[in-house]
Amino acid sequence: MDVPFIQTNGPIPFRDASGRFLPWVVAVMVYLAALSFVGSVILGNAVSDWQKGVRNRITVELPAAAGPEADKNLEAVVQLLRAVPGVVSADPLPREEVVALLAPWFGPGGAANLPLPRIIDVLAADGEPVDVEKLGTAVTDLVPDARVDGHEVWLDQLVSVGRYLQLMAGVVVVIILAATVLLVGFATRAGLATHKDVIEVLHLIGARDAYIASQFQNHTMWLSLIGAVPGLVLAGLSWLGLYLFMSELDGGIVPSMALGMVGWVGLLAVPLVAVLMATLSARITVMRLLRKVL
Amino acid sequence: MVRFQSVGMRYGLGPEILRDISFHLPPGSFRFLSGPSGAGKSSLLRLMYLAHRPSRGLISLFGHDIATAKRNELPALRRRIGVVFQDFRLLDHLTAKENVALPLQIMGIGDEQLHQHVTELLNWVGLGDRMNAKPATLSGGEKQRVAIARAVITRPKLLVADEPTGNLDFDLGLRLVQLFVELNKLGTSVVVATHNRRLIDRFDFPVLWLADGELVSQPPGTTAA
Known part of the structure; x- marks a missing residue:
């Protein structure tokens, strides 16, 4: 070279x-x-x-109550939610799951004997926003103390x-x-x-x-x-x-x-x-x- | 080619080092510039090789008015001027051949051409066998010849040498001036500043005499040894 x-x-x-x-x-x-x-x-x-995790999620919470009246209310609200355009699914959370969610505060099974609210997990379709406020009004017409949370604030x-x-x-x-x-x-x-x-x-x-x-x-x-x-x-x-x-x-x-x-x-x-x-x-x-x- | 008209020069706000300097160097001329130490020889040369602008008067170099020339026009003018500095000003980290090649490298000349020109020139100044030596290992005379080779590698139209024989014995100084004379015969105008009267007397070239910042027609009465 x-x-x-x-x-x-x-x-x-x-x-x-x-x-x-x-x-x-x-x-x-x-x-x-x-x-x-x-x-x-x-x-x-x-x-x-x-x-992504919570954008399409809406949680409906019915006050703690037991008995046939409460089950009827739950069923009515679920039916109402499922009929709303844009809602893909509306499933009540089994009581065991709610107890498990509270385990960090009450210990495993600690909340099992407490009166617990009924929770409905609602999944909305992508690109088809559900009007949470309107939904809230419709739900409280059925169950006055119900709460509908779109998670927007937090x-x-x-x-x-x-x-x-x-x-x-x-x-x-x-x-x-x-x-x-x-x-x-x-x-x-x-x-x-x-x-x-x-x-x-x-x-x-x-x-x-x-x-x-x-x-x-x-x-x-x-x-x-x-x-x-x-x-x-x-x-x-x-x-x-x-x-x-x-x-x-x-x-x-x-x-x-x-x-x-x-x-x-x-x-x-x-x-x-x-x-x-x-x-x-x-x-x-x-x-x-x-x-x-x- | 070089024309000074009523040129004055000062450094900053200091006193005027040069006053009312007027002369003309035609193409192909050879001049000694002489005078006692402190007379302003180096300052006059600094004006000629564009290291300083005049504070007043007119300097014309190759037809350009230096006082009004734009800064970006100066490199092209400087490439037409070869300078042999009093203290050589070789770059110590470069070899003799690298120092000599530098002006061509700056102009973007390729390695092959550099090889030919630099080798030729170093042989001409008698340093063909010292091409790879660094300045620190060269004698005063050898450094001076490297400095001369660097000054002339671009075939300048004007060669300016500031006390090139100052550190050399008389015979070596004489041989260096003869190198300048050879260059002059090839068409380069040469200005050699020296206070060595004996050396000046050996040649039959006109002398610009400087005394106390002014050009005088006769050698000043006092000259440094």
Whole structure:
């Protein structure tokens, strides 16, 4: 293989402090940004899971009572619900299930001897919303003390909290990337000062600002890449650890840890965006500062 | 090709280092620039190789008015000027051949052409066997010749040398000036700043005499040794 005549890495001797600290800084920044991004995706999954879980569910609660009258009321309400357009099913919860649901508060079987309300679980069809208020009026016409719950109030609050946290995670990603840009800007500024003499020689032998800027931007790009790759790998390992831990837990409120196609693309984009922004920051800093010299 | 008219120069808000400098260098000319230390020789050369703008007066280089030239026009003008700096200003982390190749690399010349030009030139200055040496391992004379090779690699129209013989013994200095004379014969205008009267006297070229920031017609009475 032919050895190139000129083997140098470039006319600027980048062996200053920035060469040592920049990869570390970028590694930490990419790690934090990638984790924040993963957090944002998981929160998105959680919100979507919660919505899916209860969006089509309506719970009808009849006051605790026993005897044929109560059974008749229950049957009438079930019939009424099943006749409502958009309702797929309306099933009374067996008493044993209600007792089991109360077990965390009363202990196993602790609620078995208590008067318990009759619960009807209603499932509505997708895309065919049921007017909960209207349904409530119809049910209370039959059983005045009945309660119809569409879960909107607490679901809306939970979704709002989830969305807010998701937004915060996004803001954290942006702040981390902005901090990276600023740090690279300072490092580049310091590099320009360190290599002032070399840059003056380059200018005087005819180098354009863009040539000098390209030396700095290429150097920064490599240093950032050296940091970004381990940062991403560490973030991936952290996510994997969390994934394995979460999959050990029971379902319910635990959100899905899957990233999905968009999540994976976004996660891989985090280090690329960090490297791109660091590179651009170096270039813009050099071009701006060189404009001030002859 | 180079025309100075009533040029004055100062650094920042300091006193005027050069005053009312006027001269003309036609294409293919050779000039010594001499005068005592502190007379303003290096400052005058800094104006010529576009390291500084004049504070007043007119400088015309290759038909361009330097006072009004835009900043982005300067690199193209600088590529037509070769500079041999007083302190060489070689890049210490690069080898001799890499230092010499730098002006061509900046212009985007490919490796093959670089190889040919740089090898030819380093052989011409007698450093064909020192191509891969770093400046730290070169003697003063060798560094000076690398600096000359770097200055002329782009075949400049104007070569400016600031005390190129300052650190050399007389014979070596004489040989260096002869290199400049050879270049001059090939069509490059040359300006060599030196306070070495003995060296100047060995050649029959016009001299620009500087004394206390002004051009004078006769050698100043006091010259540095």
